[in-house]
Amino acid sequence: MDYIGNTEADNKDILRELGIASTEDLLKDLPQDRIIRQRLGLPPAASEFEVKTQLRKIASQNSSVADFACFLGAGAYDHYIPSTVPVITKRGEFYTAYTPYQPEISQGTLQSIFEYQTMICNLTGMDVANASLYDGATALYEAIHLACEHTQRNIILVAKAIHPEYRQVVHTYLKNSRIIIKEIPFLAGLTDLAALKSQLTDQVAAVVVQQPNFFGCLEPVQQLGAMSHEQGALFITSVYPVSLGVLQKPAEYGADIVTGEGQSLGLPVSFGGPYLGIFACRQEFMRKMPGRIVGESIDNRGQRAYVLTLQAREQHIRRERATSNICSNEALCALSACVYLSSMGAAGLRDVATASLSGAHYLANAIGRIPGWKINFKTAFFNEFVATAPGNIEALNRRLLRKNIIGGLPLEKYYPELKKSLLFCVTEKRTKTEIDTLVSILKENR
Amino acid sequence: MEKVIFEYHSQSTSYVPAADPQAAKKHIPVEYLGVEEVILPQVSEQDVIRHFTALSKLNFGVDNGFYPLGSCTMKYNPKINETVADFDGLAGIHPYAPEECVQGALQLVYELEGFLKEVSGFAGMTLQPAAGAHGEITGVLLIKAYHQQNHPEQKRTVILVPDTAHGTNPATAALAGYQVRQVKSDDQGDIDLDDLQRNLGPDIAALMLTNPNTLGLFEKNILEVSRQVHKSGALLYGDGANFNALLGLIKPAELGFDVMHFNLHKTFSTPHGGGGPGAGAVGTIKELTPFLPVPQVIKKGKKYFWKHQQANSIGKVRSFYGNFLIAVRAYAYFFALGAEGIARVGRQAVLNANYLKHKLENYYPVPYGRTCMHEFVMTPHHDWAVSTLDIAKRIIDYGFHPPTIYFPLIVHEAMMIEPTETETKETMDTFVNALGQIAAEAVQNPELLKKAPLTSPVGRIDEARAGRQLILKYEKGRDAR
The missing domain is CATH 3.40.640.10 (Type I PLP-dependent aspartate aminotransferase-like (Major domain))
Structure with missing residues (x-):
C-alpha cells in the first residue's frame, strides 16, 4: 500500500496540463545513467493488516515492562503513565x-x-x-x-x-x-x-x-x-x-x-x-x-x-x-x-517520588541482609543503589528473566572496578510481591 | 483564548497509590529534601482533558489540511505507524534490557538500516541522531575523524556551504570547530562552479550540499561538483532535508555524496510532533564506516548483538540508540510501501510540485522557472502593495497552512511550496483557486491582506513585544496585556 492520493486519471490530467507524456520528462536535470532502473531490494508492498502482523511479530520478540518486573533504571525509568x-x-x-x-x-x-x-x-x-x-x-x-x-x-x-x-x-x-x-x-x-x-x-x-x-x-x-x-x-x-x-x-x-x-x-x-x-x-x-x-x-x-x-x-x-x-x-x-505534570500535580509527583524511594530502600535493606551480598555505598540515595553479589551476576540475571524479572544493570562494563556489582532501581510500579520475589532469587546467588 | 493550565483550580485525580508522607524524611537526610511544595497545576482529569483538547483546537496539522511548508515535507502520517509504535513490545522495552530480551528491536534497527542503505546506496548507517541537525553534526564529526585519521598533517579547517543552504549547515560546521565559507549560486539556481573552484583548496574539509537545493532545483552539475570536491581532497556532505524528491529515483551515493543525513520525519512519514521528535539517520560510504557512532547492531547467524567497541568510532552522539519509536514508524512505512511504493514516492512528489508550480505561475512570479523537483519558490509581484508575510497570513483564512516564507535567503520575499506526493490534484486545485483569489485581493484590496488572518483563533502577534517583555513562564498576576 502507499499513501498517494491521486488516481491514475488525475496523474494523466496533470501530465496533459503540463504538456508532457510522462513524469520522466521532468527528470531531465538528473544524470540519466544514475536513475534507478531496477527493482529496489526492499520487501514487497504490504497491506496495513500485514504491516501490523509484521510489527506484532517483531514486538513479540522483545520483553517489555508490561510483562516483566523491571529493576533497571540508569537513565530510563519505568514510571506509571496516566491515561x-x-x-x-x-x-x-x-x-x-x-x-x-x-x-x-x-x-x-x-x-x-x-x-x-x-x-x-x-x-x-x-x-x-x-x-x-x-x-x-x-x-x-x-x-x-x-x-x-x-x-x-x-x-x-x-x-x-x-x-x-x-x-x-x-x-x-x-x-x-x-x-x-x-x-x-x-x-x-x-x-x-x-x-x-x-x-x-x-x-x-x-x-x-x-x-x-x-x-x-x-x-x-x-x-x-x-x-x-x-x-x-x-x-x-x-x-x-x-x-x-x-x-x-x-x-x-x-x-x-x-x-x-x-x-x-x-x-x-x-x-x-x-x-x-x-x-x-x-x-x-x-x-x-x-x-x-x-x-x-x-x-x-x-x-x-x-x-x-x-x-x-x-x-x-x-x-x-x-x-x-x-x-x-x-x-x-x-x-x-x-x-503528565498537570495530571499528577505536586501531590501526585511527591507520591511517585516517595513510593519509588521507599521501595528502593526496602529492597536495599533486604539485599543488605542477604549473606554474601553487600550494598556498595553507605550514603543517602534516592531510588537506585549499587549492590555487589557473591556469585555470577550474568547467571543470576538469566535466572531472574525466567521468573519474569529484569534484574539490575551490571556495572563492570562502565566501571571496571565495580566487579559483580549491579545497579538496582525501584519505581512506584514495583510491588512488594515483586520485590520480595527478586530478593528470594538473589538469596540463591552465592 | 484558552486559559493557562495554572489558572484552573479543581481537585486533582490520583493516578498512583498515596505514599506515606513521612517516608522521605525517614530515608533521606533533611538537607537534601525540598522545603516548600513545588508549584504545579492542581486540576481534575476532566479539566486536564478539556484544557489540552481546547489547545489542540488552536493548532493546525497535516490531519487538518494542506500543509505545503517547503523543505519540511509535510506528507501524510499514516495511522498504522502510531498504532504499532504503541505496542508494549516496542514502547515498553528498556534500553538496557539484555540482548536476548530485545531481539525484535535489534532486528528492526538492523533491517531499517538496511532499507535506508538500499535507497541511498550507502555502505554504513546509524540511527543514533535524534533530528536532522543532529545528523548533520554527526556527519561533520565523521568527516573530521576521517581527515584526521587519513592525513593528520593536513589543515582542513573550512567547510563550504552554498548561499541557499539551510541555517543548520553553517551552524553545524561552526559547532564542529570549522570556519564557514559561502559559495554563490549561479543565475540558474545551481551552485556556481567557478566560485566553487575558486574556494576549493587544501584548507577545505567538505562541501555541505542539499540536492535538490532549497530552490527545489536538482543541482544539474552534481557529478562535476562531486568530482571537483573529491579532487581537492575534500568530502561531499549531503543534507537530506529534500531527499523526498529523490526517494526511489536516484541513490545519493551514486551522485558522489560521501555522508548524508536522512530526516525520518520528512521522507519516511513519521510525524513532526509540533517540532519533534524526529530522527536523523546518517549514511556513509565505505571509507567512513569505521568512524560511525557506537553501538552498531550486528547479526551473527539468526541472532542480533550490539557491537560497542570500534577503535576509530567518533563515540556516541546521544544516550542509548536514538529515537527508536520514530525508527519503528519509518520501518512500518517501508514495510507498507515496499519496493513498488518507494519507487513511486519521488516521482509523484516531483509531478505534484510541477503541477502546482505550473498553475501558480499564472498568478505569481517564479524566479527560477525551470522544471522543479519536489518544491519551488515563488514571490509576490514587485508592484503589489503587500508582502509575502501578508500573503502567508491570508492563506490561513482560506484554510491552508502557509508555505515556508523568506527562505531561501537569495530570493527576495520567497514563498517555498512543497505539496508532497500524498496530496491530491483536487486539494492542489483548491489551493490554486485560493491563491488566485489572494492575488486578486493583493491588487484590489491590499489592506485586507495586511489585516489577515481574520479567521484564526488569534490575529497577528506582536513579536517585538514578546522579545521586549520576555514573559517566558506563567507567573500569577503577570500578563502581556
Whole structure:
C-alpha cells in the first residue's frame, strides 16, 4: 500500500496540463545513467493488516515492562503513565503539526510549551527553561558549551559518577576542541571533594554533577555549588525530574544551569527514545541558551497569545554564529511532560517520588541482609543503589528473566572496578510481591 | 483564548497509590529534601482533558489540511505507524534490557538500516541522531575523524556551504570547530562552479550540499561538483532535508555524496510532533564506516548483538540508540510501501510540485522557472502593495497552512511550496483557486491582506513585544496585556 492520493486519471490530467507524456520528462536535470532502473531490494508492498502482523511479530520478540518486573533504571525509568498523556499526544492537531512558525494557527503547541517551560522552572527553581533538547546527554553538552562561552574559560570538571553515556556524548562533541574535560573520581559513591578541590582553579568554566548521581547516591550539592562559585566556575547539574517531587530544588543549592532527562515525566522507556532533554538556567544566561523559547505577547485583537521568541540566538537567523545548531527538538515529548505534570500535580509527583524511594530502600535493606551480598555505598540515595553479589551476576540475571524479572544493570562494563556489582532501581510500579520475589532469587546467588 | 493550565483550580485525580508522607524524611537526610511544595497545576482529569483538547483546537496539522511548508515535507502520517509504535513490545522495552530480551528491536534497527542503505546506496548507517541537525553534526564529526585519521598533517579547517543552504549547515560546521565559507549560486539556481573552484583548496574539509537545493532545483552539475570536491581532497556532505524528491529515483551515493543525513520525519512519514521528535539517520560510504557512532547492531547467524567497541568510532552522539519509536514508524512505512511504493514516492512528489508550480505561475512570479523537483519558490509581484508575510497570513483564512516564507535567503520575499506526493490534484486545485483569489485581493484590496488572518483563533502577534517583555513562564498576576 502507499499513501498517494491521486488516481491514475488525475496523474494523466496533470501530465496533459503540463504538456508532457510522462513524469520522466521532468527528470531531465538528473544524470540519466544514475536513475534507478531496477527493482529496489526492499520487501514487497504490504497491506496495513500485514504491516501490523509484521510489527506484532517483531514486538513479540522483545520483553517489555508490561510483562516483566523491571529493576533497571540508569537513565530510563519505568514510571506509571496516566491515561491522559497518550489521549492528548495522539491528537492529530498536535502530533502532525510542524514547528510553530505560524503562531496564529499554532497556539496549541506554543501555549503547551509555555506551560511546560513554567513547570520546568517551578520544578528546578530556575528563571528560564527552553522548549526542549534531544535528551539528557545532549542537554548536558549544551550546558557545558554555554558555560565555556559565558566564562571564556576552557576547563570542565565532570564527575565520573555522571551517567557514562552522558560523559561519552560530551566527549564526542568536545574531542579536538579547545575545551579540556577532566573527570573527577568518586569516593564511596560520591564525587571526591578533595580531588575536585585539587583541580578547581580559576580556569575552570564549570563543575558538572548529576543529582542523584548514576549510582543513585545524593551528592553534597550544596558544598559542590559553593566550591564551584568560589573559583568563579558555573555549577551545572543533571537531574532526574521525578526526584524533584521530594528533593531540594537545584536553585536552592546554587545550580546555575539545570539539565536532565525528562523521560520519567510521562514517556515510556521506548528502548531509549524519543526522550526529552530538559534545559533551564538563571536569567543571566538567557540570551546564550540553545533551542526554541516561547514567550507571551498579545495579538492585534488584544488577546493573550504566544510566539517563538529570542530567535536571534538560533541557526535560522544567526547561522554560523548561532548558540546551537538545534532545529527540531522534542516538542511532543515536552507536551507529554506537560500533561503528565498537570495530571499528577505536586501531590501526585511527591507520591511517585516517595513510593519509588521507599521501595528502593526496602529492597536495599533486604539485599543488605542477604549473606554474601553487600550494598556498595553507605550514603543517602534516592531510588537506585549499587549492590555487589557473591556469585555470577550474568547467571543470576538469566535466572531472574525466567521468573519474569529484569534484574539490575551490571556495572563492570562502565566501571571496571565495580566487579559483580549491579545497579538496582525501584519505581512506584514495583510491588512488594515483586520485590520480595527478586530478593528470594538473589538469596540463591552465592 | 484558552486559559493557562495554572489558572484552573479543581481537585486533582490520583493516578498512583498515596505514599506515606513521612517516608522521605525517614530515608533521606533533611538537607537534601525540598522545603516548600513545588508549584504545579492542581486540576481534575476532566479539566486536564478539556484544557489540552481546547489547545489542540488552536493548532493546525497535516490531519487538518494542506500543509505545503517547503523543505519540511509535510506528507501524510499514516495511522498504522502510531498504532504499532504503541505496542508494549516496542514502547515498553528498556534500553538496557539484555540482548536476548530485545531481539525484535535489534532486528528492526538492523533491517531499517538496511532499507535506508538500499535507497541511498550507502555502505554504513546509524540511527543514533535524534533530528536532522543532529545528523548533520554527526556527519561533520565523521568527516573530521576521517581527515584526521587519513592525513593528520593536513589543515582542513573550512567547510563550504552554498548561499541557499539551510541555517543548520553553517551552524553545524561552526559547532564542529570549522570556519564557514559561502559559495554563490549561479543565475540558474545551481551552485556556481567557478566560485566553487575558486574556494576549493587544501584548507577545505567538505562541501555541505542539499540536492535538490532549497530552490527545489536538482543541482544539474552534481557529478562535476562531486568530482571537483573529491579532487581537492575534500568530502561531499549531503543534507537530506529534500531527499523526498529523490526517494526511489536516484541513490545519493551514486551522485558522489560521501555522508548524508536522512530526516525520518520528512521522507519516511513519521510525524513532526509540533517540532519533534524526529530522527536523523546518517549514511556513509565505505571509507567512513569505521568512524560511525557506537553501538552498531550486528547479526551473527539468526541472532542480533550490539557491537560497542570500534577503535576509530567518533563515540556516541546521544544516550542509548536514538529515537527508536520514530525508527519503528519509518520501518512500518517501508514495510507498507515496499519496493513498488518507494519507487513511486519521488516521482509523484516531483509531478505534484510541477503541477502546482505550473498553475501558480499564472498568478505569481517564479524566479527560477525551470522544471522543479519536489518544491519551488515563488514571490509576490514587485508592484503589489503587500508582502509575502501578508500573503502567508491570508492563506490561513482560506484554510491552508502557509508555505515556508523568506527562505531561501537569495530570493527576495520567497514563498517555498512543497505539496508532497500524498496530496491530491483536487486539494492542489483548491489551493490554486485560493491563491488566485489572494492575488486578486493583493491588487484590489491590499489592506485586507495586511489585516489577515481574520479567521484564526488569534490575529497577528506582536513579536517585538514578546522579545521586549520576555514573559517566558506563567507567573500569577503577570500578563502581556
